Structure formats: C-alpha cells, structure tokens
Amino acid sequence: MTDSPTTDSSTTKRPANKIRWGILGPGKIAHAFAADFQYVADGRLSAVASRSTERARAFAAQYDIPFAYGSYGELAASPEVDAVYVAVPHSHHYEAASLCLEAGKAVLCEKPLTVNSGQAEALFALAERRGSFLMEALWSKFNxxxxxxxxxxxxxxxxxxxxxxxxxxxxxxxxxxxxxxxxxxxxxxxxxxxxxxxxxxxxxxxxxxxxxxxxxxxxxxxxxxxxxxxxxxxxxxxxxxxxxxxxxxxxxxxxxxxxxxxxxxxxxxxxxxxxxxxxxxxxxxxxxxxxxGYQFQVDEVNACLRAERLQSRRHSWEDSLALxxxxxxxxxxxxxxxxxxxxx
Ligand SMILES: NC(=O)c1ccc[n+]([C@@H]2O[C@H](COP(=O)([O-])OP(=O)(O)OC[C@H]3O[C@@H](n4cnc5c(N)ncnc54)[C@H](OP(=O)(O)O)[C@@H]3O)[C@@H](O)[C@H]2O)c1
CATH class of the missing domain: 3.30.360.10 (Dihydrodipicolinate Reductase; domain 2)
Known part of the structure; x- marks a missing residue:
C-alpha cells in the first residue's frame, strides 16, 4: 500500500502478499471479528491498537497478533498494516477512519459508517483524495x-x-x-x-x-x-x-x-x-x-483491494450514505x- 495521494477515483494500490490487517479499538466486536479472521483466506492479522498498551498487548496475545500499539496513531502510521478495521463506538468512527485514510490505509469501519451523512461525505472525499479504500462493515450484506x-x-x-x-x-x-x-x-x-x-x-x-x-x-x-x-x-x-x-x-x-x-x-x-x-x-x-460470519465482509475488502478499487460495488459509498x-x-x-x- 502507498500513502501517496492520487486523483484517480476508481483504483487503489494492490498489496503483494497476504493483506495485513490491523484492528483499532479492541472491544466487544473486535473480539468477534478477530475470532472469525481465521476463516479469511487472503489476509492475516498483523496489528492491534488500543488507547492502552496493556489492552493492546493482551488482545494481541489472545489472537497471536505480532504488533500491539498503545495509540491509534501508531497503527495508522504502521508500515506493517495495509487495512484497518475500525471498531470504536459510533461517535469515534469519523475521527478514527479519517486518521487511517489520511495515512493511506484501507478502512473497514463498523456500522454506522458515521454518526451523520455530513461526516460520511467527508470520509468519501478523503478516501478519494488519498486513494484509500473505504467500506462500512455492514457484514449482513455479505451473509x-x-x-x-x-x-x-x-x-x-x-x-x-x-x-x-x-x-x-x-x-x-x-x-x-x-x-x-x-x-x-x-x-x-x-x-x-x-x-x-x-x-x-x-x-x-x-x-x-x-x-x-x-x-x-x-x-x-x-x-x-x-x-x-x-x-x-x-x-x-x-x-x-x-x-x-x-x-x-x-x-x-x-x-x-x-x-x-x-x-x-x-x-x-x-x-x-x-x-x-x-x-x-x-x-x-x-x-x-x-x-x-464476520469473515465475508473481510473477503469483500480483500477482493476490492486486489482489484484496486476504492469502494465495494456490493456495499458502496452511496449505499452507506443512503442509510x-x-x-x-x-x-x-x-x-x-x-x-x-x-x-x-
Ligand atoms: N457488526 C456487529 O455485529 C457489531 C456488534 C457490536 C458492535 N458493533 C459496532 O462496533 C462498534 C464498537 O462496538 P463495541 O460493542 O465493540 O464497543 P465497546 O466494546 O464498548 O468499545 C470498543 C472499543 O472502543 C475503544 N474506544 C475508543 N474510544 C472510546 C470511548 N470514548 N469510549 C469507549 N470506548 C472507546 C475502546 O478500546 P481501547 O480503549 O482499548 O482503545 C473499546 O474497547 C460500534 O460502532 C458498533 O456499532 C458491531
């Protein structure tokens, strides 16, 4: 993945090996996500970030994740990560997703994508400007x-x-x-x-x-x-x-x-x-x-990254915006x- 900006709205950069995932916010849903990650064929869990180093380390040890960071900024900046799963409360989706998109990471952000449609549109503009993939984790669509x-x-x-x-x-x-x-x-x-x-x-x-x-x-x-x-x-x-x-x-x-x-x-x-x-x-x-069944949304993100797309056709930005x-x-x-x- 690259963090160089691009004006091409349809493509993103393609990772060479298995896609390296990071988890931001090791709470309740992050545990369910990490447990299902074993069923993802084309990705591996590479890092986790918490506001507390101890919580990040404990989560990393539980799921055999190599890198544990004590701040979200470190995860966004990490060269060990291609895609970030944002799993903080809704109120913090916009800020966390922005941090990662700005750093050139692909983002799968928990539902609702943002608290309101104004924030959603700002994220789409940022993803497009940075050439970073973005999808709301509306996992049901892939069930x-x-x-x-x-x-x-x-x-x-x-x-x-x-x-x-x-x-x-x-x-x-x-x-x-x-x-x-x-x-x-x-x-x-x-x-x-x-x-x-x-x-x-x-x-x-x-x-x-x-x-x-x-x-x-x-x-x-x-x-x-x-x-x-x-x-x-x-x-x-x-x-x-x-x-x-x-x-x-x-x-x-x-x-x-x-x-x-x-x-x-x-x-x-x-x-x-x-x-x-x-x-x-x-x-x-x-x-x-x-x-x-959390693995299917990850499969979709991985497929989109392989196809060098900025958004999913199966759950598009327009779909998230409508919700x-x-x-x-x-x-x-x-x-x-x-x-x-x-x-x-
Ligand atoms: N897809 C699903 O089935 C599903 C199910 C449940 C929830 N969700 C979604 O996932 C998101 C998180 O839900 P959750 O139930 O996992 O939440 P949670 O356990 O309460 O919190 C998730 C993590 O967010 C971090 N965090 C960052 N800022 C925070 C703040 N101001 N207050 C509290 N925690 C903060 C905390 O991790 P650190 O402090 O360690 O960084 C916390 O462990 C929500 O947006 C929700 O809609 C989805």
Missing amino acids: PVIVHLGELIASGAIGEVRRIHCDFGFVAPPDPGSRLRAPGLAGGALLDIGIYTLFLPHMLWGLPAQIDSHVVRGETGVDVQEQIILQWPGARMAVAEASLDSYYPTTGVISGTEGYIQLAAPFFAGRELTLWREGSEPRQVRREFPGK CQTMDRLRKTWGITYPGERAP
Whole structure:
C-alpha cells in the first residue's frame, strides 16, 4: 500500500502478499471479528491498537497478533498494516477512519459508517483524495443467506416485493454511561440496531420516498424504542422496529405478490430462510459456514483491494450514505442531536 495521494477515483494500490490487517479499538466486536479472521483466506492479522498498551498487548496475545500499539496513531502510521478495521463506538468512527485514510490505509469501519451523512461525505472525499479504500462493515450484506435472498428476489421467486418487515430488540445494560445509552457515544437504538432493520429495505429499494415513525426516548435522551414505516413508489412499504428495552424475535419477512420469504433469526446474520409460494409446500434453504460470519465482509475488502478499487460495488459509498440520510431524517424528526454535532 502507498500513502501517496492520487486523483484517480476508481483504483487503489494492490498489496503483494497476504493483506495485513490491523484492528483499532479492541472491544466487544473486535473480539468477534478477530475470532472469525481465521476463516479469511487472503489476509492475516498483523496489528492491534488500543488507547492502552496493556489492552493492546493482551488482545494481541489472545489472537497471536505480532504488533500491539498503545495509540491509534501508531497503527495508522504502521508500515506493517495495509487495512484497518475500525471498531470504536459510533461517535469515534469519523475521527478514527479519517486518521487511517489520511495515512493511506484501507478502512473497514463498523456500522454506522458515521454518526451523520455530513461526516460520511467527508470520509468519501478523503478516501478519494488519498486513494484509500473505504467500506462500512455492514457484514449482513455479505451473509450467504442474505446473498441468496437477493438472488431469489431478482429471479422473481415471490413476484413483486411489496412489504418488508424487520425487528431487532434486546434489553441493553441500564447504565446511562454505557455505549448504547450515552449521548456522548452516539447511543440509541437507531444507530446501533435500527440500522439492521433499515438495511434490507435500502438494499432492495434504496432511499425511501416517505418516512413515518414513533419513538420512545429514554432517560438519557436517546431513542430506546421505535417503529418506522417507510414507503417507496409502487405500493412498496417497510416496517422497521428496534428496541433497547425489550426482546424482539429478530425476524425478517419479505412479502411479494406470489409469496414470502422468512429469514430465520437473527435475520441479519442467519443460516436459513424459508420460501413460501402460493400453492407450494414451504421450502427451507440453509447456508452453512464456520464462525459467526464476520469473515465475508473481510473477503469483500480483500477482493476490492486486489482489484484496486476504492469502494465495494456490493456495499458502496452511496449505499452507506443512503442509510445515514434515512437515520438523519429520523433523528431530525425526533429532535435527537448528539453532543458536538450540528442538527442532522
Ligand atoms: N457488526 C456487529 O455485529 C457489531 C456488534 C457490536 C458492535 N458493533 C459496532 O462496533 C462498534 C464498537 O462496538 P463495541 O460493542 O465493540 O464497543 P465497546 O466494546 O464498548 O468499545 C470498543 C472499543 O472502543 C475503544 N474506544 C475508543 N474510544 C472510546 C470511548 N470514548 N469510549 C469507549 N470506548 C472507546 C475502546 O478500546 P481501547 O480503549 O482499548 O482503545 C473499546 O474497547 C460500534 O460502532 C458498533 O456499532 C458491531
């Protein structure tokens, strides 16, 4: 990889050997990511960075990672790393991804890519200016069942799709300072789990024409429960529900004029779907894979780097921007602005 700037918006530099990955922010999701990395064919974990040297060393020892850094800046500057997985809280995605892109690293940044669409657009401009790859870690898009769902719908298996229903709810720790509830960490259901209920309709239909919603705000002021109805031209609707205060079955149902497809829970990361067509027996389709499925998004980044691309066609900058714009619209309606953020 190089850190020399380029004005070519379509390509990035190609690493010679296995792509060397660094992890920035060794928290909860970074552990799941590192555990699944053993299933990545064309990459290896080369470095990890924490705000604390001890935490970086402990994580490195657990996953046999050669380099451990006590600051994010050292990882961004490291000659041992081609691509960085950004796994800090949402509030810090923009700053951490900028640091790495500026240094010429490819970046896979946890969802949501940024807290708002203004930050997302700034990241795209930076990635383009530096010739660095950037993708939001929307791992569900690369889940084999979701990929098959896309194929089934494209083949007309359920006719014209008219309605999508997704729900995701669980009881988050009550601590007002926790990542999911603290406004300073961009807490709330929408950005953390609501994004999963929105990604399927956005994947199939793009930006909605109309959005209606109801929200419950918790003690810290962030959204803790919401029901969202989205509409697209052509009698197409989606219902998206998320909660940090009660348990939902985490299902996804896609309904069409000739049948429906039910994604087994959790709908965004499952191994099975059921296809029901009018007049036929229900058909189950399973897709087995090792681990939790975080490896597929890494495979996509590696393939893009080999193809010298700056963004993925399967989860493009435009796709991430659309999700940010929809979430901006919702937060604007709800009057939720995070500290230090101008109104979305
Ligand atoms: N794809 C998925 O399935 C999935 C699941 C869960 C979360 N996520 C995403 O991953 C991101 C991180 O979530 P998480 O649950 O892993 O978070 P977490 O465990 O609370 O924090 C991740 C790490 O970020 C670092 N960090 C940097 N600045 C911080 C700050 N101001 N406060 C707290 N930690 C800070 C900390 O590492 P050091 O201090 O050691 O540097 C911390 O361990 C979120 O954006 C979330 O949306 C994705």
